[in-house]
Amino acid sequence: MKKIIVAIAILFSFSANLATAQGINEPVLATPKKSVSTQEIIVGNDRDEYGCIGSAGYSWDAKKQECVQTWNNETATITGAIKTAIEPTSAPIFGGDIDTHGCIGSAGYSWDAVLNTCARPWEAETTFAWAEKMKITTRLTVDTFEAEKNITREEAAAFIARSFEMNIFPARITTLMEWQPIDKNQIAPEFVSSVNFVKNANIIKATADNAFTPKSNLTTKDAINMLIASKTTEKMTGTEVFTFAKNAGLSFDETKLDEVVSRRIFVMWLRQIAEYTPTTSVQPK
Structure with missing residues (x-):
């Protein structure tokens, strides 16, 4: 009986070695990795043209001339490391020059006292x-x-x-x-x-x-x-x-x-x- 068991063991060992030699590997159970949501956004990795970080809730406020969180009554500004080399004031902001009548100068409008409206002459x-x-x-x-x-x-x-x-x-x-x-x-x-x-x-x-x-x-x-x-x-x-x-x-x-x-x-x-x-x-x- 012992001889039969030994023979079977030798046979299985030989079969495994033969499969490996032929390039056939048995499947190995991998350790499950932590699932990463495809919706995950890295905060600070989505700056807009003004340097405002959208994932942190910031957007450009043309009136205040800074990045703000619109829902925050105590509007915070981005400072320190968050601020980039992009300087919003280095270029004119289209529509950011509204006069006392509400006319946008950068769009060519000025107040027309005769017509009583903003107009491009x-x-x-x-x-x-x-x-x-x-x-x-x-x-x-x-x-x-x-x-x-x-x-x-x-x-x-x-x-x-x-x-x-x-x-x-x-x-x-x-x-x-x-x-x-x-x-x-x-x-x-x-x-x-x-x-x-x-x-x-x-x-x-x-x-x-x-x-x-x-x-x-x-x-x-x-x-x-x-x-x-x-x-x-x-x-x-x-x-x-x-x-x-x-x-x-x-x-x-x-x-x-x-x-x-x-x-x-x-x-x-x-x-x-x-x-x-x-x-x-x-x-x-």
Whole structure:
């Protein structure tokens, strides 16, 4: 019996060695490792662009200019090791410059005392709203105003004439003489009186052949000359005219004075010139 048991033991031992030799390993029970939740977040490992640690409940407060925990009444700031080399104040915070009226300067908004709202002065909506409020346009909507359409010389004359009627420009004593340019028949009937006014008020001058060219697009140079001649009767040189215009806030390129002007630009310039109060004479001493 003992011989049989020994034989069986030898047989099992031989089988195990043979399996190992053939590369077959018996499964080994591994020691269970501690389970790690996939939802676990390492605090401090999720800083945002301002250096605020979201997993700790911090977010950037543009008003306080610091990282805060919004639910904490005693808002804490991140100090010491938590603070990184990122300095939030090193770059302007878009929307972090709200003025006393609630206008965001970094977005181009400023307070418009005439429209009683925050506005961006160069936008079509602002230009049209001002022209409508001041009663110098007969257009009913910003779409019919066609702000980006080039303004013609007769349309510019109409805007200026109506600006005098609404006391936007200082009163001007002129004659009622009817101007007879050689192209008078080209002037639209609704613009005839306006053209007569700007001519008699010395706001425009006839061309060499006594023409007005009413349908021609107004150039930058003519627009500036007409607007400043509407504001003041002071005699100025060409250089002084451009200096006056730039002091009033007009933005233009003196190397591109022949470029045409849109209705939006013309009305925006009209307003800038009308609201400008020169501190000194533009005439050289």
